[in-house]
Amino acid sequence: MRLTRYFLPVLKETPAEAQIVSHRYMLRAGMIKQASAGIYSWLPLGFKVLKKIEDIVHEEQIRAGHIPMLMPTLQSADLWRESGRYDDYGQEMLRITDRHGRDMLYGPTNEELITDIFRANVTSYKDLPLTLYHIQWKFRDEIRPRFGVMRGREFYMKDGYNFDLTKEDALHAYNRHLVSYLRSYERMGLQAIPMRADSGPIGGDDTHEFLVLAETGESEVFYDSAVTDLTFGDREIDYDSVEQCQAIMEEFTTKYARTDETHDEAAFNEIPEERRRVARGIEVGQIFYFGTKYSEAMGASVQDKDGNKVPVHMGSHGIGVSRLLGAIIEASHDDKGIIWPEGVTPFHCGIVNLKQGDGDTDAACEGLYAALTKAGLEPLYDDRNERAGGKFATMDLIGLPWRITVGPRGLKNGVVELTSRKTGESVELSAEDAVARVVEIYAGV
Ligand code: ATP
Ligand code: MG
Numbered sequence: 001m002r003l004t005r006y007f008l009p010v011l012k013e014t015p016a017e018a019q020i021v022s023h024r025y026m027l028r029a030g031m032i033k034q035a036s037a038g039i040y041s042w043l044p045l046g047f048k049v050l051k052k053i054e055d056i057v058h059e060e061q062i063r064a065g066h067i068p069m070l071m072p073t074l075q076s077a078d079l080w081r082e083s084g085r086y087d088d089y090g091q092e093m094l095r096i097t098d099r100h101g102r103d104m105l106y107g108p109t110n111e112e113l114i115t116d117i118f119r120a121n122v123t124s125y126k127d128l129p130l131t132l133y134h135i136q137w138k139f140r141d142e143i144r145p146r147f148g149v150m151r152g153r154e155f156y157m158k159d160g161y162n163f164d165l166t167k168e169d170a171l172h173a174y175n176r177h178l179v180s181y182l183r184s185y186e187r188m189g190l191q192a193i194p195m196r197a198d199s200g201p202i203g204g205d206d207t208h209e210f211l212v213l214a215e216t217g218e219s220e221v222f223y224d225s226a227v228t229d230l231t232f233g234d235r236e237i238d239y240d241s242v243e244q245c246q247a248i249m250e251e252f253t254t255k256y257a258r259t260d261e262t263h264d265e266a267a268f269n270e271i272p273e274e275r276r277r278v279a280r281g282i283e284v285g286q287i288f289y290f291g292t293k294y295s296e297a298m299g300a301s302v303q304d305k306d307g308n309k310v311p312v313h314m315g316s317h318g319i320g321v322s323r324l325l326g327a328i329i330e331a332s333h334d335d336k337g338i339i340w341p342e343g344v345t346p347f348h349c350g351i352v353n354l355k356q357g358d359g360d361t362d363a364a365c366e367g368l369y370a371a372l373t374k375a376g377l378e379p380l381y382d383d384r385n386e387r388a389g390g391k392f393a394t395m396d397l398i399g400l401p402w403r404i405t406v407g408p409r410g411l412k413n414g415v416v417e418l419t420s421r422k423t424g425e426s427v428e429l430s431a432e433d434a435v436a437r438v439v440e441i442y443a444g445v
Contacts, residue, residue, distance in 0.1 A: 001347065002369075003382045003394075007044050010394055020216045022329035023148030025338050029398045031325070038145025038153030045398060046325065048346040050156065053324050054135055056187045056343065057158045064180035064239045066131040066160055071113050073137050077103035079112040083297045092140045106139035111294050111316055114161045118312070119300040125165045128302065128312070131173055133160030135321060147216070149322045150282065156322035163295075163312045165304060168242075170289055170313035174206060175245035177287045177317040181210055182232040182252065184319065185284065189341020190328060192284050193227050194252050198261035199288060206289035206315075209259060211281030214330040221281040223257035224271045230255075282327045289315040338399030339421050342445045347380035348372070349438050350400040352391045354407030356383060364406050364416065364431060371435045377442060396421070402441065404434050 009030040018024040026032050031046030042050055058068060074096070080086035086093075086105075094106040107113065114132060122130065135158045145153050162173035178194060185192040192210035199207045211221055213228075230252055238244055256271055258264070259281075268276060295301060295311040304310050320327075332339045340346070349372060353365045365381060372379040380400060382391045388407075395403050405417040405426075415428040418437060429437065 001378065001380050003380060003384055006380070008394075008398070009043065010397065018148065020147050020150075020326075020330070021333055022150065022216075022326040025329055025333060025397070025399075026148055026325065029338060032149065038142060038151070040149060040152065040154075045346050049325055049340070049344055050322060052344045052346070053188060053321055054156075054158075056184055057135060057319055057321060060180045060184040060187070061133055061158070061160065063183075064131075064176050066133050066176075066180070068134065069132055070134045071107075071110050071117075071136060073107055073139070074104050075107045075110075075113055077105055079116055079298075080105065083112050083115075083294055085112070092142065094139045094141050107136075108138055108140045109157075109316070109318075110134070110136075110159055111161065111314075112298070115294045115298045115300050115314070118161075118163055119298060122163070122300075123302055125302050125304050129162065129164045129169055129173060131160055131162040131176075133158060133317075148326055150326040151218070152322065155320065158319040158321055160317045162315045162317075163300070164314070165302065165310070165312065167289075167291065167313050170291075170315055171206070172242050172245060174287055174289045174315050174317075175242075175249040176239050177315070178208065178252065179232070179237055179239070179245055179248050181285050181287065181317075181319065182248070185210065185212075186232055187343045188324065188328060189343050190284070190324075190331060191228065191231075193221075193223065193257055193281070195221060195223065195257040195259050195281075196253070196262050197259045197286065199290070208253060208287055209283045210285040211259070212284055212327045212331055213279055213281050214327070215280055216330055217280035217282040219281050219283055220260040221258070221279055222260070222263045222268050223277050223279070224255045225275040225277050227252075227255045227257045282323070282330060283320070284324055284327050285317075285319040287315065287317040289313075333399070336393070337397035340399045340401055342401050342442060345401050346398070347400050348377040348402065348442055349379045350395045350403040351379050351381040352388070352395060352403060352405045353381070353383055354388050354391075354405060356385045358408055360411055361406055361408055364411055368404055368406065368416070368431055368435060371431075372438065375435065375439045377438065402438055404438075406431075 011028045015027045030043050032040040035041050096104045138157045139154050164170040192212050194208040197207050197209040292311040301309045301311045329338050355361045369381050401421050403419045416431050416434050417426045418434045419426040
């Protein structure tokens with residue numbers, strides 16, 4: 001993409017309404033624009049990152065054997081009356097009446113709708129196990145929407161639902177989700193720690209929230225610092241193996257890590273003092289096993305091997321796709337702007353032309369642009385007629401991990417400059433070598 005042809009409405013001023021750094025940078029970098037309280041338009045740069053995060057979530061869910069689909073945002077109130085949640089949900093639910101006077105709602109989540117799909121189509125244990133998921137907009141009329149996309153009213157969420165014959169099978173599904181979530185967050189350059197949490201109104205006993213440590217997080221968390229040494233890395237995993245998934249679940253959830261709702265002071269004090277941590281975190285996902293709560297209320301059952309009708313065991317599992325943009329920026333920025341991890345960056349590499357209009361410099365930039373594009377990467381070429389300082393400030397603000405700077409002086413010596421956004425370190429290389437380096441970096445992402 002050439003910047004002169006793009007839509008990147010960068011703000012010079014720091015917006016007064018933004019209290020935390022991720023919100024400030026998302027507004028300044030022209031990623032989002034508030035449409036009304038807690039509701040945002042996703043401008044091209046923000047939309048690009050949102051899609052990258054969504055793609056990672058899809059890939060990892062499909063890898064785990066979960067099946068994508070799409071349910072609508074607007075739902076009929078009748079299903080929620082059946083489950084008993086229509087009245088329980090309270091004012092966070094946006095209720096709508098259509099022209100025929102029928103009660104509708106903008107879905108805050110989809111347990112009811114998916115259970116209805118399931119009961120209409122599945123009758124035998126032979127069709128299990130089954131995990132269906134979608135990535136769809138949700139609406140919760142939060143009393144205090146704030147921090148930009150972190151706590152919106154309209155937000156984008158992946159929610160998945162497993163249907164299993166037995167509790168053991170459902171716990172395997174739970175563990176599969178835990179593993180697939182660990183992988184997803186790591187690909188986004190994030191450490192998200194599974195912490196034992198409270199199940200709240202959804203019900204059930206087994207639940208973990210995934211938290212990204214950040215001072216601006218809304219949750220208070222308590223953990224053994226040893227959990228921060230755990231990484232999933234590039235291990236191979238067989239998602240059908242109960243033992244493998246169970247072992248990873250145990251590895252990541254045995255050490256003390258809890259949110260304040262489940263915090264147990266006595267257990268916490270058993271951790272060696274130098275490893276006890278009290279901090280704040282951003283919830284970027286949650287997994288639940290809730291047994292037969294919805295299947296019993298809504299009559300979702302299957303025939304088992306002996307011909308008996310039994311309610312299915314279920315769980316639901318969510319990732320805050322739009323919130324993740326805020327969480328990633330909170331975890332990765334400096335005083336100049338965002339520092340995107342390579343896995344989610346909107347463009348792979350910036351190209352800065354120090355002397356727009358100079359024949360050789362323009363040609364060298366075009367050459368880099370063509371070579372990177374040919375290699376399957378997306379460069380962002382700052383081809384504006386602007387001074388170097390302004391171009392660097394924009395690149396730093398929007399946070400592309402790599403930048404190639406091209407000027408007449410370097411070209412005289414046959415070099416361009418490749419700079420890491422994270423470390424600020426630069427190396428001088430030939431244009432071909434700079435392209436090869438960038439290609440090599442992304443080959444491992
Ligand atoms: P919170 O406690 O932050 O209100 P929740 O526990 O009610 O969230 P879940 O029902 O577990 O949310 O939804 C799954 C994920 O969706 C959460 O882990 C979070 O990342 C995201 N999410 C929930 N509410 C919002 C919101 N208002 N804005 C943006 N993302 C949200
Ligand atoms: Mg939650």
